[in-house]
Amino acid sequence: MAGIQTPISTWQTAVLANLLIFTVGSPILVSGLSLHGIAAAFLLGTLTWRSFGSNYFILVAAYFVIGTAATKVKMAQKESQGIAEKRKGRRGPRSVFGSSAAGILCAILRINCVGGEDFAHLWELGFIASFCTKLCDTVSSEIGKAFGKTTYLITSLKKVPRGSEGGVSIEGTVAGVVASSILACVGCLMGEQISWGEGMICVLASVFANVVESIIGATFQEKEGFLWLNNDAVNVINISMGTLFAIIIKHI
Template structure:
């Protein structure tokens, strides 16, 4: 328990830790140890990737605030869709249907984090997704080849782990990866077009929209296909 808290302290504020425990308890109740393990995996790798070339990103003013330590808003910005899927699974008993939404939501968020952080660290040429004009690294809605490929690789790897521990099937892992990628493209577009122009639309809310889109796409694909 003490060791777990020490790990969480590297990426979360004290209030963030409390909320992360609440999220983890809900996911464990719905999807068991495997679901909880996916949350832990997201946290570990999501935190680690924010440290990549951190000093360089800090000098450029594009690093995450508080050296990447996140509070309650960020916890639910990453986990709201997964929490909803867990609650829906418990309420309806349709665990297989909602489980793919849960996996897709965290796949999308990890992929987005990896894409953003690797793009800011290693992106050589960065384009605005709406018009493909060159923009500085760290610009909202900007994409790079390096970041995009890293994010897609992270999505595929995370979905593969989910399959290996029984949280999804191999065929559903393909749906999860595709849903995550499409949601990330949508998030980049949303960031370029709206974020910063609408006062109430902050980064955490954009994240909620993104992971909800990923979950919805995966659930709908599972239901109809």
């Protein structure tokens, strides 16, 4: 399948479009992002528009809306149990960049036409897969903390409290897969060259990456010698794996 060789928007268009959208959408943005988080999201939005155009800006917007909604579900209950996100779920710049690092890399590679025509489509697929992976993670975690009847440690299947690192629940897992599937559908509808089969690749890659992330969390996170492995670092590892898996599956 042939890729598009040159970016389909200019920096000026991308900046102006994001200024307009962020101004109009500020009431929604402040519910899910800190002020510095909004600045980081503006950079992400501008880069997305520059590299992939307005269609994939809609993909990122859908990711933000669904992820924020899941984070807000039963917030009072999560806060009382000490498992809620800080600042009532309003994400800061480290979270924004940690959650979008792989997508940003794909966008930069796309803008600079790295790999030429043959790789342009892979960067597009990787971009979608990165956000499917992160949304799967966010929704499975937040819905699991809100509605999970039983949480199991993925490495031993022992019951653990909600919100435990490496803990998974049936409710959260199903919700995460559904959310990833919805975002993949948005990618297929918005992307000019993404097939439904490739959308399925994004979903499968996101699920696999999140299983590996849960194993990493259960095995290493918060353990002696791995205190550097915080949620932001795990986010980067997780979405990078999801992106890489999707690209490899498509390329082989």
